Every structure is written in C-alpha cells, then in structure tokens.
Amino acid sequence: MSVKGRIHSFESCGTVDGPGIRFVVFMQGCPFKCMFCHNPDTWDYNGGSEYTVDEVVSKIKKYLPYLKASGGGVTVTGGEPLMQIDFIIELFKELKKLNVHTAIDTNGYAGPKARNLNSLMELTDLVLMSIKHINSHAHQKLTGFSNHNTLEFAKFLDEIGKPLWIRYVVIPGFTDDFLSLFNLKQFINGLKNVENVEILPFHKQGEKKWKKLKLPYNLDKAAVPSKFAISKAKKLLKNESEEKV
Numbered sequence: 001m002s003v004k005g006r007i008h009s010f011e012s013c014g015t016v017d018g019p020g021i022r023f024v025v026f027m028q029g030c031p032f033k034c035m036f037c038h039n040p041d042t043w044d045y046n047g048g049s050e051y052t053v054d055e056v057v058s059k060i061k062k063y064l065p066y067l068k069a070s071g072g073g074v075t076v077t078g079g080e081p082l083m084q085i086d087f088i089i090e091l092f093k094e095l096k097k098l099n100v101h102t103a104i105d106t107n108g109y110a111g112p113k114a115r116n117l118n119s120l121m122e123l124t125d126l127v128l129m130s131i132k133h134i135n136s137h138a139h140q141k142l143t144g145f146s147n148h149n150t151l152e153f154a155k156f157l158d159e160i161g162k163p164l165w166i167r168y169v170v171i172p173g174f175t176d177d178f179l180s181l182f183n184l185k186q187f188i189n190g191l192k193n194v195e196n197v198e199i200l201p202f203h204k205q206g207e208k209k210w211k212k213l214k215l216p217y218n219l220d221k222a223a224v225p226s227k228f229a230i231s232k233a234k235k236l237l238k239n240e241s242e243e244k245v
C-alpha cells in the first residue's frame with residue numbers, strides 16, 4: 001500500500017520558498033506553536049486531506065515546464081514536513097525521476113536523529129531552516145520548545161554539506177535585539193553550508209485564523225518591524241549595508 005500524506009494545501013507558483021518558481025506543498029501538522037504563526041490551521045495532525053504520492057505528482061507535472069524554466073522546483077513546507085518524512089521520501093523519489101529540484105522548509109524540531117533522515121537528505125537539494133530564536137529560553141517562549149534540535153540539525157546539515165538557507169522572523173521586542181542577532185550571526189558563521197539568510201518581517205496576517213480557531217493570540221499588541229529594524233537585522237545577519245530610511 002502506498003504511503004499517504006496529510007496535506008493542508010498547495011501553491012502552484014510560489015516565489016518565496018526557495019530559488020525560482022516553486023510548487024509548494026504545505027504538509028499538515030506541526031509540533032511547534034509559534035506565537036507569530038500565520039498558519040495555525042496547519043497544526044492539527046488530523047486536519048487537511050490525505051493524498052497519495054501519485055496524486056501530488058500529477059498536480060506538480062502540470063507546472064513542470066514553468067518550474068524548470070525558472071530554475072525552480074518543489075518545496076515541501078508546513079506545518080512541519082519532517083513529521084511525515086516517509087511520505088516526503090516517496091514524493092522526492094518520484095520527483096527525482098523527473099529531474100526536479102527539491103527543497104524542504106523545516107523548523108528543525110525532528111533533529112539530526114530523525115528516522116530515515118539520511119534517505120530524505122539523499123533526495124533533497126536544499127534545506128530552508130527557520131531558526132525562531134538563538135536563545136533557547138526565548139525559543140521555548142516563542143514556540144513551546146527549546147532550540148536544541150534545530151541547532152543540532154543545522155550542524156548535521158553542515159557536516160553532510162547540504163546547502164542551507166536560514167530564515168529568521170524579525171519581531172520587535174522578541175527577536176530584534178542586538179545580542180540575539182549577534183549570537184545568531186556567530187552561529188551562522190560556524191556553518192560552511194549556509195548559502196542564504198532570509199530576514200522575514202513579522203506580520204499579523206494570521207491573527208484572524210487564531211481567532212477563528214479560538215486560540216489566544218498574544219502578539220496583537222506587538223508592532224510590525226520598521227524598515228530600520230529590518231535594515232539593522234540585514235546588516236548584522238547578511239553583512240548588507242544599512243539602508244538610509
């Protein structure tokens with residue numbers, strides 16, 4: 001019997017989850033409960049709908065010419081994709097037969113000891129990893145879990161030479177202080193496989209979903225980051241020159 005995946009949704013022409021135009025698969029289920037999550041409807045492991053690998057591949061096939069012409073491919077995100085690792089392995093096996101670039105976007109929760117991780121990495125071209133906070137206590141406050149597994153996962157990817165893009169959400173008063181940015185930069189400097197660091201501004205577009213799900217949204221009073229705050233984070237984490245704002 002072929003393995004099925006529980007999937008929240010699909011995006012056929014994504015432009016923010018890896019290089020080029022991407023077909024994005026949003027897996028259902030996430031162990032984290034990030035305070036700033038804009039997709040809390042992906043948390044429930046029983047939500048979404050079940051799909052076979054063949055069903056997903058046939059959706060992707062329609063877009064292959066666009067994906068390939070743009071230097072893009074397929075990104076599996078979530079929720080947390082590594083909670084359904086067996087499905088993704090089977091999906092990526094099929095995609096590799098079609099010569100498609102594959103990426104996963106993970107919070108790193110599963111850590112380097114995740115079952116079948118090596119098999120998945122053999123089929124994965126790029127990992128996008130969101131580091132929610134470099135300070136473990138602050139990470140716990142933001143997500144419900146320490147950052148231990150995430151940081152160990154990043155180190156493991158470095159050891160195997162897997163290309164890595166780091167993603168970091170700037171939330172004023174939570175993740176934008178100098179020490180946090182400096183310590184994150186030190187961590188990134190210790191890795192040789194980081195090809196890109198993406199700075200993502202916090203936004204409140206998910207607030208309505210929290211309310212719909214009757215979840216307490218604790219960032220309603222938090223500000224969105226100013227251009228200056230984003231510029232400062234970029235300068236520290238990406239060595240970009242500060243914009244005049």
Ligand code: SF4
Nearest residue numbers: 030032034037079107
């Ligand atoms: S890891 Fe992603 S999907 Fe999970 S709670 Fe955090 S932001 Fe939401």
